[in-house]
Amino acid sequence: MRRIAVTGLGVVSPFGVGTKAYWNGLSAGVCAIRPVTLIETEGFRCRIAAEVPNGIGGSLRRSRADRFALAAAREALEDAGLSRVERAEAALVVGAVGGGMLEAEAWYWERYRGSRPPSRPTPRSTLPFAHAEALGNALGLEGPRETVVMACSSGAASVALAADLVADGVVATALAGGVDALTRICFMGFNALKLLCPEPCRPFDRDRRGLSIGEGAAFVVLEDLERARARGARIYATLAGHGMTTDAYHVTAPHPDGEGMVRAMATALERARLAPKAVGYANAHGTATPQNDRIEARAIREVFGPGQLLVSSTKSMIGHTMAAAGALEAVATVLALVHEVVPPTANLETPDPDVAFDCVPRVAREAPVEYAISNSFGFGGQNVTLLFGRA
Amino acid sequence: MARVVVTGVGVVTGPVTGGREHVRAFLASSGAPVVSVRSSALDGLVDETEARRLSRICQLSVAAARIALADAGLGPGAGLGLVIGAEFGDVRSTIAFVDGYLRRGPGGLSALLFPNTVMNTMAAATAIAVTARELSLTLNAPTVAGELAIARATAAVRAGRTDAVLAGGVDEFDSILAELLADGGAPSETRGEGAGFVLLESLDVAEARGARVLGEIAGASWRAIRARPYGVGRDAASRAIAAALDEAGATSGDVGRVWVSASGDGPRDRWEQAILTEALRPARPPQTALASRTGRHAGLGALAVAAAALDDASGGPALVHAVARGGTHVALVVRNRGRHTHDV
Amino acid sequence: MDPKEVLDELRTILVTRLKFDQRRAADMTLETTLPKGVEGSIGLDSLDFIELSIAIEERFGIVMDESQDLTRHFLSFDTLARFITARTEAA
Numbered sequence: 001m002r003r004i005a006v007t008g009l010g011v012v013s014p015f016g017v018g019t020k021a022y023w024n025g026l027s028a029g030v031c032a033i034r035p036v037t038l039i040e041t042e043g044f045r046c047r048i049a050a051e052v053p054n055g056i057g058g059s060l061r062r063s064r065a066d067r068f069a070l071a072a073a074r075e076a077l078e079d080a081g082l083s084r085v086e087r088a089e090a091a092l093v094v095g096a097v098g099g100g101m102l103e104a105e106a107w108y109w110e111r112y113r114g115s116r117p118p119s120r121p122t123p124r125s126t127l128p129f130a131h132a133e134a135l136g137n138a139l140g141l142e143g144p145r146e147t148v149v150m151a152c153s154s155g156a157a158s159v160a161l162a163a164d165l166v167a168d169g170v171v172a173t174a175l176a177g178g179v180d181a182l183t184r185i186c187f188m189g190f191n192a193l194k195l196l197c198p199e200p201c202r203p204f205d206r207d208r209r210g211l212s213i214g215e216g217a218a219f220v221v222l223e224d225l226e227r228a229r230a231r232g233a234r235i236y237a238t239l240a241g242h243g244m245t246t247d248a249y250h251v252t253a254p255h256p257d258g259e260g261m262v263r264a265m266a267t268a269l270e271r272a273r274l275a276p277k278a279v280g281y282a283n284a285h286g287t288a289t290p291q292n293d294r295i296e297a298r299a300i301r302e303v304f305g306p307g308q309l310l311v312s313s314t315k316s317m318i319g320h321t322m323a324a325a326g327a328l329e330a331v332a333t334v335l336a337l338v339h340e341v342v343p344p345t346a347n348l349e350t351p352d353p354d355v356a357f358d359c360v361p362r363v364a365r366e367a368p369v370e371y372a373i374s375n376s377f378g379f380g381g382q383n384v385t386l387l388f389g390r391a
Numbered sequence: 392m393a394r395v396v397v398t399g400v401g402v403v404t405g406p407v408t409g410g411r412e413h414v415r416a417f418l419a420s421s422g423a424p425v426v427s428v429r430s431s432a433l434d435g436l437v438d439e440t441e442a443r444r445l446s447r448i449c450q451l452s453v454a455a456a457r458i459a460l461a462d463a464g465l466g467p468g469a470g471l472g473l474v475i476g477a478e479f480g481d482v483r484s485t486i487a488f489v490d491g492y493l494r495r496g497p498g499g500l501s502a503l504l505f506p507n508t509v510m511n512t513m514a515a516a517t518a519i520a521v522t523a524r525e526l527s528l529t530l531n532a533p534t535v536a537g538e539l540a541i542a543r544a545t546a547a548v549r550a551g552r553t554d555a556v557l558a559g560g561v562d563e564f565d566s567i568l569a570e571l572l573a574d575g576g577a578p579s580e581t582r583g584e585g586a587g588f589v590l591l592e593s594l595d596v597a598e599a600r601g602a603r604v605l606g607e608i609a610g611a612s613w614r615a616i617r618a619r620p621y622g623v624g625r626d627a628a629s630r631a632i633a634a635a636l637d638e639a640g641a642t643s644g645d646v647g648r649v650w651v652s653a654s655g656d657g658p659r660d661r662w663e664q665a666i667l668t669e670a671l672r673p674a675r676p677p678q679t680a681l682a683s684r685t686g687r688h689a690g691l692g693a694l695a696v697a698a699a700a701l702d703d704a705s706g707g708p709a710l711v712h713a714v715a716r717g718g719t720h721v722a723l724v725v726r727n728r729g730r731h732t733h734d735v
Numbered sequence: 736m737d738p739k740e741v742l743d744e745l746r747t748i749l750v751t752r753l754k755f756d757q758r759r760a761a762d763m764t765l766e767t768t769l770p771k772g773v774e775g776s777i778g779l780d781s782l783d784f785i786e787l788s789i790a791i792e793e794r795f796g797i798v799m800d801e802s803q804d805l806t807r808h809f810l811s812f813d814t815l816a817r818f819i820t821a822r823t824e825a826a
Contacts, residue, residue: 043497092615096531097509105489112493122575123568124621127479128510128531133620133717145615145719146539149480149510149529157528161543168550185485185508188492192500193785194801209802246473246527248518251506252782260524380506380515382527440778443754498793501752502785 004163004239005228006388008080008221009331010072010177014050014214014318017057017071019079022328023335026343027364031317033200033212038102039184046196049182050214050319062134063100063121065181068217068324069131070138073175077139080221080233082173084140090221091143091171092136093162095154095178096128097323098186105184128323131179143171149323152285152378154178155218156326156386160242162222172227177219178327186322187213193252201288201320202347203313204297204359211287214319218327220334237334238389240274240371243267247381254291254381258299261375264383265303268373272387276304279387280369281342282357283333285377286313287320296377297355306356310367313359316346326376330386333374337390340368393593394609395548397725398602399463400697401455404585404685407694408432408454410462411605414697426583426686427564441520446484446507448563449516455586455690456517456557463590464602465555472525472553473518474544476536476560476689480510482568513561525553533621534652534659534715536560537587537692541711542721544591545611554596559588560689578716580656583686587693606700609708610639610724616666618718623658627665631722632710639708639724643671646724647705650695652713653680654687663714676710699725736823738765741816748790753783765813773810784809797822 011018014032015025025032032050041047058067077087104126110116124130129147136145144165150157155178162176180186190196190213197210228235245267247260254261269276282304285296293313300311314332315321321328336342341364348361369390376384400411405425407417428451436454437445445453452475460467484507491499506512511529518527526547530540537560544558564584573579589605597604612634618624636643649667653660668675681691681698692713699709711723736744742765749755749763755777768776770784779787787809788799797819799805808818 108489109493120575122577123479123571124533124575124577127533129533130620132719133533136615136718137618137620140617142615142617142718144613145532146543146613147531149531150527151509151511151515161528164546164550164552168546170546184492185489185505188497188500189488189505189508192497192505192789193502244526244528246518246524248522248524248527250780250782251512251515251519263524379509382511382515443756444783495793498789500789502782502789503753506782 002167002169003225004166005223005225006220006236006239006334007223007228007233008076009236010074010076010079010219011331012052012056012068012072013216013328014052016053018075026314026317026332027341029344029346029362029364031200031346033319038182039187044191046191046198049212051182052215063103063125065098065100065179066131066134068181069135069179072177072217073135073139073219076175076219076221086173087140088142089171090141091162091165091174092132092141092145093158093174093176094132094147095158095323095327096131096147097149097151097154098180098183099128099130100126101183101185102181141175150378150382151380152322153326153376153382153384154323156330156374156376156384157244159220159327159330159386160244160384163239163242166222166224172224174222175219176222177217178324179217180215180322180324182213182215195289197288200347201316203286203288203316203345204293204352204355205348206350206352208288208290208293210289212319214321216318216321216324216328218324218331220330235391237337237391239386240389241268241272241387243385245383249381251380254295258295260381260383261296261299261377262302264385265373268385268387274371277308279304279371279373280309280367281336281372282309282311283329283374284311284313285375286315294354297357301356310342310365311357311359312343312345314343326384329374333372333388337369337372337388340366342367393549393551393595394607395545395591396594396597396607397589397605397696397700398592398597399459399590400605400693401458401462402585402587402690402694403428403432403451403455404690405583406684410458411697411701415701418698424581424684424686428585445516446481448481448561449513451563451586452513452517452561453520455588456521459557459588459590460521467522470525470554471521471523472547472556473514473523473527474540474556474558475514476530476532476540476692477510477513478533478536478562478689479568481507481512482565484508486567523557532715532719533717535713535719535721537689538711538713538721538723539613541589541692541696542611542613542723545608548591548593555590555592557588557590559693561586562688578656580654581682581686583688585685585688585690587690589693589696604728605697606728607726608723609726610635613721616718616720621716623662623716624718627669629666629670629720631720632670635722635724641708641724644674645707646671646674646676646710647707648702648709649676649678650699650709650711651678651680654682659716666714667712696723696725700727702727703729736820738816741819742812744794745812745815748794752786752790763812765816766811768811769809791819795819795823
């Protein structure tokens, strides 16, 4: 079985454009969750989110989400130093949910109100597959191309599926990631389900009250490890294993015992042929809903034992970025290994006594860690765990 | 590397609903195109709570998945994975959700509709209905989503990551969507609706449980051909067809029939022909375009694979082929069951 | 509002928002139990209850505090009608 190296990173986050801005924000424990500016929020209990600041660049004829994707994907490809031929053969796997819905909504809202909006987005620029089409064309990617829709786990699933392509020898390199821009459907829907906290979210806090929404994009370049070494590529980390499971329990509620979460983490360890004690850090799904954090903490404990590893949720700083989350958090996990610093859980004042781990409250922790996992336990029981190893 | 066999099929489409015997009868018949699924097609396939709670597109998916499992002689929960392709997802629910807010403000939002605004809702509902607790994946692509899902599922079984997968796709026809597509300058083509799944297993697992094998997916490959987003490419060179034939140990001259994705979109259909001509020349095997009887939708991938597997009269392995504007391209090489036991 | 009037409104909500059949809703009485898992109930799950809450807030103009455990009020149409009546009187 081929081993997989991570050789390029690209990010657009609520801290701005670029991996550097992202890590600077995360390692300083800055919370980027603020009053929403992109859409109307009157009448909703929660009116905050982590928006990407202005200055993304890219043509305004493209959707916001496409611009995120292009900026992040370009950075990752340039970071990896792939040639034109290597790009042409690289696989592309994109996690997406909202697609270009923000612009489609704006048009639909205006039409409903009887005014004439300037331009009409088409279904093909609105649907999730729009990003892969735009990226494939703009970046000359002609290898296997897929768009994965797996709710909150889309970004992580993309990385896992891309890894499978490299491991199976189908391609030598792959570009994988996730993207989501803020949309009215998402913001209103989570408000309606009463899952949003009116203040910045507080994962693993005893008094947590729900999640915060964010937006952004992240891409990683995955490559056969031997090949990466042979061409002298910079190797950020290895992707040592992954697990993907489904609760098949309820459309919105997770399995109460975290059964699918446990299996996802256990499978990742098994595929990597590692014992649980080898893992020093878990970047949690950590949405700050009372339910998720409780069940996830219990599941982590079942797999790893109490207190065995550091756990933090970067959603405390950038919110839940939906389809981008799994990819943004994969990058955060890789950077934690590279810098030997575990990003904190911001806004964590009173750790929940039921959580059997040090959740790195508010301040980043220096911690040389050999292996780390990133969990994405999506809405309705779609579970992905990625296991990264220090290079 | 495991060999991947097809052990069940279930389709819910305009002209045919059922398992392998229904598919066989459909292929032997002819008739005018039927692009809509009748409501009676779902009778007995969803229970009372599902009929209340699941949107129509989710019901189509659940129904087809149940038929496929029954056709395969499998009960729910047998370490099952699920890969569903879709081009449009649950458009009706998304529009209804948004209309609820526009008409009545926050109080008009529906919690029941909200999960359907994410395209993996069909997979979520189907996974619960058939207790599929391994990988449960939704792939969104123009035109080729069903074939793509089957290709991805085949790779998973071949690599031993999963023992059994339901793979296929579902799309629902919606008049507002049709209007938006037309207004947006989408090319005209015959669109339909429906759901279709095949059950894929490793040959060892299938034989061990005495499954009735329809055929084998001997090669599966997917790539992208250079083209502008949503455009027809100028290139006709295909790496996907070559890779799939190679994996199957077959040559272009062996191909007995091609199941094409032609749907009435003239430029795209012509591009598909150019790709096939280039890849298979000098051979010119006969072709079948299922969309001419059902309209194009993501359930056709499974129908094509099952049809290819059931085709006793084919002179060699079949090529199930699909290419989308924008360049996503899938090739599957399917051997009839009479041939699967002959090792290459 | 008396409990029967409230029940009629709830029946309408069951049909328009929770997608129950008209005839099924007409058969429901104050004694009918709601939550899944309770014998003879109409089988509402957690998502149904969220939908029901949103609809009740909209129709009756009350606000439900989700930090409180309101489970006991949602046991039957009778308990629910009393809860709604008490809240609308208080408002």
